[in-house]
Amino acid sequence: VTVSTRAAAAPSGRAAVAVEALKLSNWLSRALGRGSGTVAGGRVGLALDPGLLATLARGRRVALVSGTNGKTTTTRLLVAALADGRGDAVATNDSGANMPAGHVSAMAGAPGGADAVLEVDEAYLGRLIDETRPRVVVLLNLSRDQLDRISEVRMLVDRWRTAMARLRPAPGSDEHGTVVVANADDPMVVWAAAPAPDVRWVGAGQVWHNDAVGCPACGGGIDFDADGAWACDRCDFARPRRHAWLEGSELVTDGGSRDRVAIDLPGQFNRANASMAAIAAPLMTDAGDPGSAGESLTPATALARMSSVGEVAGRFAATVRRGRPLRLLLAKNPAGWTAVFDLLDETGRSDAAVVLSVNARTADGLDTSWLWDVPFERLGGCSVVATGDRRLDLAVRLRYAEVDHVVVADPLAAVDRAIEISLLPAAGGPGPGNGADGAIDVIGNYTAFAELRKRL
Amino acid sequence: LAIAVVYPDLLGTYGDGGNGIVLARRASWRGIGTDLIQAHSGRPLPDADIYCIGGGEDGPELRAAEALIADGAIGRAVDRGAVVLGVCAGYQLLGRSFPDRAGLPHDGLGLLDVTTDKGTGPRAVGEVVATPTNDAPRLGSGQSLPPLTGFENHGAVTALGPGARTVARVVRGVGNGGGDRTEGAWSGRVFGSYLHGPLLARNTALADLLLGWAMSGPSGGTVPLEPLDDAQESALRAERLASVGDSPRARLFRRWADRV
Numbered sequence: 215v216t217v218s219t220r221a222a223a224a225p226s227g228r229a230a231v232a233v234e235a236l237k238l239s240n241w242l243s244r245a246l247g248r249g250s251g252t253v254a255g256g257r258v259g260l261a262l263d264p265g266l267l268a269t270l271a272r273g274r275r276v277a278l279v280s281g282t283n284g285k286t287t288t289t290r291l292l293v294a295a296l297a298d299g300r301g302d303a304v305a306t307n308d309s310g311a312n313m314p315a316g317h318v319s320a321m322a323g324a325p326g327g328a329d330a331v332l333e334v335d336e337a338y339l340g341r342l343i344d345e346t347r348p349r350v351v352v353l354l355n356l357s358r359d360q361l362d363r364i365s366e367v368r369m370l371v372d373r374w375r376t377a378m379a380r381l382r383p384a385p386g387s388d389e390h391g392t393v394v395v396a397n398a399d400d401p402m403v404v405w406a407a408a409p410a411p412d413v414r415w416v417g418a419g420q421v422w423h424n425d426a427v428g429c430p431a432c433g434g435g436i437d438f439d440a441d442g443a444w445a446c447d448r449c450d451f452a453r454p455r456r457h458a459w460l461e462g463s464e465l466v467t468d469g470g471s472r473d474r475v476a477i478d479l480p481g482q483f484n485r486a487n488a489s490m491a492a493i494a495a496p497l498m499t500d501a502g503d504p505g506s507a508g509e510s511l512t513p514a515t516a517l518a519r520m521s522s523v524g525e526v527a528g529r530f531a532a533t534v535r536r537g538r539p540l541r542l543l544l545a546k547n548p549a550g551w552t553a554v555f556d557l558l559d560e561t562g563r564s565d566a567a568v569v570l571s572v573n574a575r576t577a578d579g580l581d582t583s584w585l586w587d588v589p590f591e592r593l594g595g596c597s598v599v600a601t602g603d604r605r606l607d608l609a610v611r612l613r614y615a616e617v618d619h620v621v622v623a624d625p626l627a628a629v630d631r632a633i634e635i636s637l638l639p640a641a642g643g644p645g646p647g648n649g650a651d652g653a654i655d656v657i658g659n660y661t662a663f664a665e666l667r668k669r670l
Numbered sequence: 671l672a673i674a675v676v677y678p679d680l681l682g683t684y685g686d687g688g689n690g691i692v693l694a695r696r697a698s699w700r701g702i703g704t705d706l707i708q709a710h711s712g713r714p715l716p717d718a719d720i721y722c723i724g725g726g727e728d729g730p731e732l733r734a735a736e737a738l739i740a741d742g743a744i745g746r747a748v749d750r751g752a753v754v755l756g757v758c759a760g761y762q763l764l765g766r767s768f769p770d771r772a773g774l775p776h777d778g779l780g781l782l783d784v785t786t787d788k789g790t791g792p793r794a795v796g797e798v799v800a801t802p803t804n805d806a807p808r809l810g811s812g813q814s815l816p817p818l819t820g821f822e823n824h825g826a827v828t829a830l831g832p833g834a835r836t837v838a839r840v841v842r843g844v845g846n847g848g849g850d851r852t853e854g855a856w857s858g859r860v861f862g863s864y865l866h867g868p869l870l871a872r873n874t875a876l877a878d879l880l881l882g883w884a885m886s887g888p889s890g891g892t893v894p895l896e897p898l899d900d901a902q903e904s905a906l907r908a909e910r911l912a913s914v915g916d917s918p919r920a921r922l923f924r925r926w927a928d929r930v
Contacts, residue, residue, distance in 0.1 A: 433733050581821040606906040609906070610906050613902050
């Protein structure tokens, strides 16, 4: 897949030493069982050569994916659309290490010149844009998450906006520009992306509006109508004209195409992720690109290639424990939990028992106040088993939501408890999807989910 | 009993809407008819017995303060004996003035004699434990409040004027941040604090104190409320207090802090 015009020269001098040290550190880290072996080496590499990110990105077509929710899934779907089954055709940080150490590791481990699709932590997007000179930047959504680290959604939006203003416009003779694929339904994303020279606005939907009610332009109020269109009540800040939008489960473009988003991942938020990736994928290819078999990549082709993705880093994974099917779900913040509750309603939840696991480690955010923004009242009628480091915060929240719950310290024991509860004769008798037959949903926030995934 | 969560669309960033939920449930579990109102901005503030104002970002805080001053309902309600709880940005805007993002001062509601300025140090982010001062409000039983636990996340510093009474002194964390190591302020039935968590979910004695104030009507004082089974809240409090280390050294420090 290496094309001579964009072939990367092998890193030389300092960068070459940094790459070798990076690989050795990652190998050691894996060999010692200290982790997935991407962050440690990345740190070593960046310490030896602070310019390593730019060096490794040179000669590659780079796509960056950022936002509060859906980064990992969208990255995975975009990789599927571009790689088309060719294993190492795309460099990507699929272990979830979404800061520069993870990015250099991902690129150092892939052939020079291979395309790179990188999931980027929201706070690092500006640096990644400056150093990797991406072809495409995908901006999904922005809402409250880890406020102890990022402080305020609006500060983040302003930083994104400043980075967008630095992007270069359309391709020159031998230079490429950057195209931003941005969610037109999220006012925060629109405000951030607006200064970029070339934006494809995608109406991907946004379930969570509570961080976007104050107009970022003038401080006025933003009104949303039933189909997601929005406008400020004071100034002319409004949803931009969309190049593409999700209509139910179809991706419609202003060019008149209409394609079913038939992916294996459940829920409307995953169809939104797939739509963003489907619009982004063609922007990563050049005309007459080898590997795309002579035909240019269309959103339809991209969507077809995504159908191979059945789970993403364990999210939405089905597993079985003691003969019972379990479904593992990740929800990190109020917007994510709301989307997961929508998913339970859409796919039919098991009313018998649900396991909820909440931690508040650094990667989760240290403040658990967000639990009170999550509509746990929607779990009324379920038996909830609360677990995780912060199970007591969760238990108090469930008490005030008047949701039936028990607290079990160990997450695996909590799953077993849920299985036992689901086998008890139900007061109302087992209905469809209930009782002893249905899958038990196990929902965790970031590190709680990771622990469950590892142990189940 | 009408409980209004003030402008959740502007001041709902840090889960402080939970304070309204806690008050409403604790009242209704005692058989008190309760109305929990989400009072969105852009329309007149409804009459209520308790107003809960939460934390938010700088821009929305300014917009909320302007709207509340123009509306005028909170000031009138306080004169009638209504209870007001302000947390973080909601606490700042109850005071005389607070800063915008650039540090320029703006008028607050003036219901608490406190003044907030942009801080110069690092943002205060983390767990807080604060022990009530002698000047803190007393529970209906005459006992003092138990230690306050919560999570703070703010960059500003709040100074108490002579008309504001102290609530607590921080054992862990920053609180008001003015060098006096106080956290929160109160006067009459207006109570301000920097603590999220939410504050009343982690400090149910304070929740019941505010409910008692509201139930006693405009004459003042407080009414005793029947106790609830707070085993889960107590377990959470114990775990949170232990998480910041209630070591002998911390206890010594606290005793010293209470004297100075």
